[in-house]
Amino acid sequence: MTVSERPVKRRQDYDGVSSFPSATEPALASRLQVGVTATIVVLPFIALGVAIFLAWGQGIVLTDLLLAAALFVVTGLGVTVGFHRLFTHGSFTARPWLRVALAMAGSMSFQGNLIDWVAVHRRHHAFTDQPGDPHSPYRYGTSLRGQLLGLAHAHLGWMFTGNQSPPERYAPDLVNDPAMARVARAFPALCAVSLALPFLAGWRISGTLHGGLTALLWAGLIRIALLQHITWSVNSLCHVIGSRPFKTRRHDRSTNLWPLALLSFGESWHNGHHSEPTCARHGLDRGQIDPSAGVIRLFERLGWATDVHWPDPDRIQHRRTDIS
Numbered sequence: 001m002t003v004s005e006r007p008v009k010r011r012q013d014y015d016g017v018s019s020f021p022s023a024t025e026p027a028l029a030s031r032l033q034v035g036v037t038a039t040i041v042v043l044p045f046i047a048l049g050v051a052i053f054l055a056w057g058q059g060i061v062l063t064d065l066l067l068a069a070a071l072f073v074v075t076g077l078g079v080t081v082g083f084h085r086l087f088t089h090g091s092f093t094a095r096p097w098l099r100v101a102l103a104m105a106g107s108m109s110f111q112g113n114l115i116d117w118v119a120v121h122r123r124h125h126a127f128t129d130q131p132g133d134p135h136s137p138y139r140y141g142t143s144l145r146g147q148l149l150g151l152a153h154a155h156l157g158w159m160f161t162g163n164q165s166p167p168e169r170y171a172p173d174l175v176n177d178p179a180m181a182r183v184a185r186a187f188p189a190l191c192a193v194s195l196a197l198p199f200l201a202g203w204r205i206s207g208t209l210h211g212g213l214t215a216l217l218w219a220g221l222i223r224i225a226l227l228q229h230i231t232w233s234v235n236s237l238c239h240v241i242g243s244r245p246f247k248t249r250r251h252d253r254s255t256n257l258w259p260l261a262l263l264s265f266g267e268s269w270h271n272g273h274h275s276e277p278t279c280a281r282h283g284l285d286r287g288q289i290d291p292s293a294g295v296i297r298l299f300e301r302l303g304w305a306t307d308v309h310w311p312d313p314d315r316i317q318h319r320r321t322d323i324s
């Protein structure tokens, strides 16, 4: 065991290179939770393999791709604009109907219910890359082995551990919001809708059951798998690879990773986000494409979003790491 793999005893003793005290604790999740998580994680991924096998000889139907793209955008923005920027960080105020619509769209992404998602993410910001962070890639230290284990943990391993982010503590605002509590309870039903919609659309458009099934595969399961892995890459890669142009809190190693910017709807400007968490725009610099911020701007123009926290140029300038 190298120095960096030896866990520190207490959070206060964390030095930025050792593994976390929790790294040696066994997984706490119940069998039921592990089963549900495994289904949510593995099923879309298996579908990807099946789809590649099927597409090999026959090609892909354009309708399935268009349906997949439409649902990817709607559910993806539900996560980035809704779950993340609105509900976790309060970067703007939305009309009540828009809150419900965004909460429902995000729930259809198979990333857990709204309230648990927000609680985990707020905890991630409270303890970024130090003991207490639910999905830090530095959990097992900074040795090569620790870093690889940490990336796997940050990407999806963390979901198989017990829930350490009680919603009553981290998301009391949503627990006490009857409309949001209802959407959170409807998570299983919204997952079913997320699969039924492409199946029914594909069936209706093609007029055949086979058309419904290929739409279910591409615009249902594969679309879900793709969005899941992009969201999880922000948790894993965007704390390890990329640039750090802005100051963050001690130990926070969030990065900006431009290749993921478009597909993640602007979320991969993760260093900018950790530097200014309540800002509605994550791509703080010129040319940093941020489709979620564009959508929030549109909502603002339509009068559906108010009190939007746009970046303050003077503040941003002071947050740069290349000036002090």
Ligand SMILES: [Zn+2]
Residues within 6 Å of the ligand: 124, 234, 235, 239, 254, 270, 274
């Ligand atoms: Zn982060």
Ligand SMILES: [Zn+2]
Residues within 6 Å of the ligand: 084, 088, 089, 121, 125, 273, 277
């Ligand atoms: Zn955040």
